[in-house]
Amino acid sequence: MTEPDLVRLEVGAPAHGGHCVARHDGRVVFVRHALPGEVVEARLTEHAADASFWRADAVAVLEASPDRVESPWPQAGAGGAGGGELGHVALPAQRAWKLAVLREAFERFAHQEFPGAVHAAPGDDDRGGLAYRTRVSAVADAEGRAAMHGFRAPDLHVLSAMPLAVPEVEEALLGRRFPAGARVTVVAPSDSELRVLIDGQPSRGGKVDSRPNAPRAVREVVHVGDRSWHYRLDASAFWQVHREAPAVLVREVLDRIGEAGRVMDLYAGAGLFTLALADGGCEVLSVEADARGAGAARRNVHDHPTVTVVEGDVRRTLEEGAGPADAVVLDPPRSGAGRRTVEALTAVDAQRLVYVACDPVALARDTALLSERGYALVEAEAFDLFPMTHHVETVATFQRR
Ligand SMILES: C[S@@+](CC[C@H](N)C(=O)[O-])C[C@H]1O[C@@H](n2cnc3c(N)ncnc32)[C@H](O)[C@@H]1O
Numbered sequence: 183m184t185e186p187d188l189v190r191l192e193v194g195a196p197a198h199g200g201h202c203v204a205r206h207d208g209r210v211v212f213v214r215h216a217l218p219g220e221v222v223e224a225r226l227t228e229h230a231a232d233a234s235f236w237r238a239d240a241v242a243v244l245e246a247s248p249d250r251v252e253s254p255w256p257q258a259g260a261g262g263a264g265g266g267e268l269g270h271v272a273l274p275a276q277r278a279w280k281l282a283v284l285r286e287a288f289e290r291f292a293h294q295e296f297p298g299a300v301h302a303a304p305g306d307d308d309r310g311g312l313a314y315r316t317r318v319s320a321v322a323d324a325e326g327r328a329a330m331h332g333f334r335a336p337d338l339h340v341l342s343a344m345p346l347a348v349p350e351v352e353e354a355l356l357g358r359r360f361p362a363g364a365r366v367t368v369v370a371p372s373d374s375e376l377r378v379l380i381d382g383q384p385s386r387g388g389k390v391d392s393r394p395n396a397p398r399a400v401r402e403v404v405h406v407g408d409r410s411w412h413y414r415l416d417a418s419a420f421w422q423v424h425r426e427a428p429a430v431l432v433r434e435v436l437d438r439i440g441e442a443g444r445v446m447d448l449y450a451g452a453g454l455f456t457l458a459l460a461d462g463g464c465e466v467l468s469v470e471a472d473a474r475g476a477g478a479a480r481r482n483v484h485d486h487p488t489v490t491v492v493e494g495d496v497r498r499t500l501e502e503g504a505g506p507a508d509a510v511v512l513d514p515p516r517s518g519a520g521r522r523t524v525e526a527l528t529a530v531d532a533q534r535l536v537y538v539a540c541d542p543v544a545l546a547r548d549t550a551l552l553s554e555r556g557y558a559l560v561e562a563e564a565f566d567l568f569p570m571t572h573h574v575e576t577v578a579t580f581q582r583r
Contacts, residue, residue, distance in 0.1 A: 311569030453479030518544025
């Protein structure tokens with residue numbers, strides 16, 4: 183990059199996506215690795231002449247925010263590995279950042295105030311927001327070392343540390359060599375041994391274990407108060423990544439569902455909520471598109487005859503007439519539910535919806551769609567289940583008007 187790629191920016195509010203908004207010659211610049219109120223020198227990383235906005239990375243801080251700290255994962259700084267873009271922000275200010283993004287998204291897309299706060303996961307303040315990920319994926323470089331891609335960039339950064347991971351995951355990632363170019367996933371389940379997957383396959387001694395009986399399953403246990411639930415799933419299937427996330431989310435879902443008799447658990451994964459709901463006496467229809475998730479959910483609830491697990495698409499399942507239900511839990515992927523699924527959901531005629539969302543803008547858009555369809559947002563609280571990154575999990579309750 184040449185000198186003209188460096189610009190001086192006065193940094194404004196945080197925006198969805200892990201950056202703050204600044205202006206250069208009247209054009210919007212999304213600047214990463216900066217904080218609101220700072221003055222920074224930034225390197226333009228995307229700056230096409232005809233683009234409606236540019237992107238930049240702060241590379242020198244001219245006037246620092248009091249919320250700036252030394253990143254515990256410097257490798258994820260400007261020009262480095264993606265996935266630790268808030269490392270330079272003090273933990274309470276990370277939560278304030280996420281709350282600002284939620285408030286802005288709700289104002290803009292849902293035309294109402296975000297009513298809640300952003301809460302820390304248990305233990306995160308003591309651990310400095312580190313050592314929380316029980317699942318990490320990386321790519322092996324040409325020499326077989328675990329590496330990660332840069333943000334919106336193909337270049338690989340060989341990991342010298344992975345402080346967001348629980349220690350056993352970090353050790354497994356950094357202490358081994360893998361086949362060059364392989365996708366490596368390390369999983370530290372709460373109730374069984376660590377597993378290392380290579381290109382989604384079980385491995386032994388750093389190589390794919392092609393034996394037909396190679397172990398693939400992991401066991402998880404979730405405790406809420408004096409209750410516990412046991413799960414078994416394929417190591418490559420979806421499971422919440424923060425060590426405390428399953429318990430935090432199950433507790434929220436159970437508290438919000440109340441006394442509902444017939445419940446739908448949509449986008450159910452391996453049945454995290456399905457099992458806890460069924461155990462509490464609910465009749466549950468659980469819908470999950472991924473065969474590994476649906477298969478695991480079916481096995482995890484095998485002794486609960488009041489549960490039906492459907493392997494299929496949520497919208498199609500609803501359109502085919504899956505209702506009625508007293509309450510619906512929905513935990514869609516990042517893109518949210520969207521208009522057609524919200525329309526199909528309305529036919530279920532549930533009194534209450536509990537929406538678990540990993541994307542503030544998708545939740546705010548769906549809040550507007552649900553409002554059009556007669557569902558009022560009555561409560562929402564967010565949980566910082568992804569410290570050091572801009573991601574945040576929100577649990578929102580909607581009530582039929
Ligand atoms: C955020 S995960 C939540 C899983 C589960 N609630 C949990 O917390 O473990 C979303 C799940 O939705 C599934 N999914 C994505 N799109 C889907 C669709 N259109 N229909 C059904 N399931 C879908 C994914 O496979 C994934 O398991």
